[in-house]
Amino acid sequence: MSQTLLRCEGLTRRWGGLLAVDGVSLELALGQVHAVIGTNGAGKSTLINMLSGEIAPSAGTVALMGEDVTGWTQPRRARAGLGRSYQRNTIFPNFSVLENCRLAAQASYQRPWAWWQAAARCERSLTAAHEASARAGLNDVLDRPAGLLSHGQKRQLEIAMCLATAPKVLLLDEPLAGMGAEETERMLALLSELRAGHATLLVEHDMDAVFRIADWITVMVNGAVIASARPDAIRSDPAVQAAYLGGH
Known part of the structure; x- marks a missing residue:
């Protein structure tokens, strides 16, 4: 069933x-x-x-x-x-593809007590971001600013950001x-x-x-x-x- x-x-x-x-x-x-x-x-x-x-x-x-x-x-x-995407792009255009995914992962894995460590160095969030980007077919553009992606890639990025939250x-x-x-x-x-x-x-x-x-x-x-x-x-x-x- x-x-x-x-x-x-x-x-x-x-x-x-x-x-x-x-x-x-x-x-x-x-x-x-x-x-x-x-x-x-x-x-x-x-x-x-x-x-x-x-x-x-x-x-x-x-x-x-x-x-x-x-x-x-x-x-x-x-x-x-529960993850969702929107009709309009909801990405951070000035951030890289990987950073967009990392921020999404970080939102679902918040660690306010870890004040001594930069959020960008959180291994769990980075791993989730890399995995989500790979699943969405964005490995070749990880360092590209999201605003420079094609329309289709931006939609893929939104799916990747969604996936980064597991x-x-x-x-x-x-x-x-x-x-x-x-x-x-x-x-x-x-x-x-x-x-x-x-x-x-x-x-x-x-x-x-x-x-x-x-x-x-x-x-x-x-x-x-x-x-x-x-x-x-x-x-x-x-x-x-x-x-x-x-x-x-």
Whole structure:
């Protein structure tokens, strides 16, 4: 049986009179990529923000590794094994690739008592940074300022920074946005390689990529789930075709 690492039940978010997310329930299992698709404004990013702890739900619960984390802050969830990336780049452009990864690792392994040692010399953080960079395919650009990377490499760096915190659950918000064909292939290869040790939630608009990589797809419309099934069932679902896929 698949091991469920993240589960939400009845997750709801209201902004005044606007119901942004309406009673969403889903599970993320170890070894699976679970894609969430929908048009702009469907509530996908709001859902990720609630799962990560960035915003509080109006109703519903979130469980991480079997523990209720609904009231936990984002940093606490991150330290418990939840990592995320954002739609926009959230890197430190003037720092090297390795330093970006080291800072991410350091954030999850804080040692305020070690005042006598420079943080940059923390062997644990450096080792995590090197390992994450290697997994993301960035070994050849470790010393390059992050701001000078290509768009695709910047997205890879965000994944590497996420991996440096040793997460078990990955929440990835449009990691393929703005990528060309070659960059998309590299990212899909990385996501496939990461599948074995993680449970991954993927929000993405590239439908070709979604149907190639996802093990399970949840479709949202106006904040609510209209379908949640394996890719072949989603592709042939009349309601999904009418609402999102346009009959293709």
